[in-house]
Amino acid sequence: MHKEVRALEERMTSGDLIAALLERAPELGANTGLWPGLTIYRFAEPAAPTWEEVQSLSLCVVAQGRKCVTVDGVPYRYDPLNYLVLNSHLHFQAEIVEASAAKPFLSFVLQIDPAVVRKVSVEMVERRSAALTEPSPGAESAPAFVSALDCGLMGAVLRFLRALDSGSDRRILAPAYLQEMVYRVLQADQYSRLLQIAADQQFHDPVTRAISYARDHLAEPLSVADMAEHVSLSPSAFTALFRESTGKSPYQFVKEMRLNRARELLVSGGGTVASISRAVGYPSASHFINEFRRRFGLSPRAYCDFATLSNGLDARQAAGSSG
Secondary structure: HHHHHOOOOHHHHHHHHHHHHHHHHHHEEEEEOOOOOEEEEEEEEEEEEEEEEEEOOOEEEEOOOOEEEEEEEEEEOEEEEEEEEEOOOOEEEEEEOOOOOOOEEEEEEEOOOHHHHHHHHHHOOOOOOOOOOOOOOOOOOOOOOEOOHHHHHHHHHHHHHHOOOHHHHHHHHHHHHHHHHHHHHHHHOOOHHHHHHHHHHHHHHHHHHHHHHHHHHHOOOEEEEEEEEHOOOOOHHHHHHHHHHOOOOOOHHHHHHHHHHHHHHHOOOOOOOHHHHHHOOOOOOOHHHHHHHHHHHOOOOHHHEEEEEHHHHHHHHHHHOOO
């Protein structure tokens, strides 16, 4: 299956990306509305430098033509062979260098939530030494970088664009393809720089800081007021911002964090049910057991037994195949 996917990606060409963007950019200039933070640009002639701004970490891919972005006096040129990543909260100049009516300039710009970068980096099977940690005082990441566009990333971009055409694909597949694009970039030679950009943005985001605070204080009573105070917001403003960013209330999000952490501790043999319930902020073991059963369909003890049995079967199967 992996070889078939790779073969399909290698058959994808810049022509496929050109066709996809032409179809989704009927107007000259900026075309928006397909996905939050997504803009598809189409120009029929070169354009002089104009001042533009991005609010979030952005992935910029050119399918046809050439563009130059200048940040703090430094030019970053990219074309169908290279993509550009921009840091958040940047004010820059953008110039369309090459475009014509016969071969219009076409580009794809997507603002990416830095939390997605963190999520993908954590879940990568082969973790590298560069971890996403809070930037040290005075540390600054590069405002932008250019890297080679390979067939893997091009394929992910195409799948993402095509998934936006269907309601169900948009809901289910598009987020997965978005994560794949981030994964492809993380695999490239710009891994550390992308993580630093994401880190710079994340640790200035009140929702991210609140989640980090909650993760560090799961064993303690946590109220919405506590989390709001930590990020210097009123409880009502914090709750609205949190729900907008995560799709969940702070209470629901923290409850899921507690139960997911409890599951990890159970599977790893991290203590008794009573001690684990206290470790994740449930002073009542019976309340913890009821919440765990509602979340995972099994009691904590039954879940632990099931995980142990599954791991044992996997180990025996691996031993049999190696023999």
